[in-house]
Amino acid sequence: MRIYTSKSTTCGHLPHHGNGLCRPCYKRVYRERNRESLVIYDREYRTHNREAKRASGRIYAREWRAKNQTPTRNSWRMMIQRCANPKYIGWKYYGGRGIRVCDRWQGSEGFANFLADMGERPEGKSIDRIDNERGYELGNCRWATAVEQRNNRRR
Numbered sequence: 001m002r003i004y005t006s007k008s009t010t011c012g013h014l015p016h017h018g019n020g021l022c023r024p025c026y027k028r029v030y031r032e033r034n035r036e037s038l039v040i041y042d043r044e045y046r047t048h049n050r051e052a053k054r055a056s057g058r059i060y061a062r063e064w065r066a067k068n069q070t071p072t073r074n075s076w077r078m079m080i081q082r083c084a085n086p087k088y089i090g091w092k093y094y095g096g097r098g099i100r101v102c103d104r105w106q107g108s109e110g111f112a113n114f115l116a117d118m119g120e121r122p123e124g125k126s127i128d129r130i131d132n133e134r135g136y137e138l139g140n141c142r143w144a145t146a147v148e149q150r151n152n153r154r155r
Contacts, residue, residue: 073111076105076111076127079101079127080105082095082099083099083101083136084106100135100136101136101137102135104117105136105137117138118141118143124145125144126144126146126149127142127144128143128144128149128152129141130142130152132152132153132154133154
């Protein structure tokens with residue numbers, strides 16, 4: 001970024017005083033102590049700055065996903081959705097039937113408690129209720145394969 005001080009812009013255009021921009025040259029005029037300072041924004045500088053902001057946003061999003069979208073967290077989150085969200089597509093089979101998640105596994109410390117009780121989700125398994133008439137609680141949940149879950153349907 002280069003800074004110039006003058007009454008008119010270095011390109012010869014007069015600044016547009018409505019918004020402080022010299023429109024043809026992408027220059028911005030600021031007032032400092034009864035004189036005008038002209039700050040020139042190069043297109044390269046603005047483009048680089050924009051790209052850097054986008055890249056940092058992508059990096060932040062990638063780090064957030066790596067931390068928050070683990071298989072165990074996704075299983076926990078979908079368990080909560082099935083039981084607590086009436087707009088969830090399968091709610092009528094879970095929350096609509098009275099299936100609830102225990103208080104220990106809900107709230108701000110819910111995932112930490114769930115992880116401490118159940119451990120990390122093993123590869124190829126998902127959360128399963130041993131007794132399908134009871135809710136999601138420590139003594140009634142296990143990590144099961146798809147075959148084990150098919151054999152554990154309510155009749």
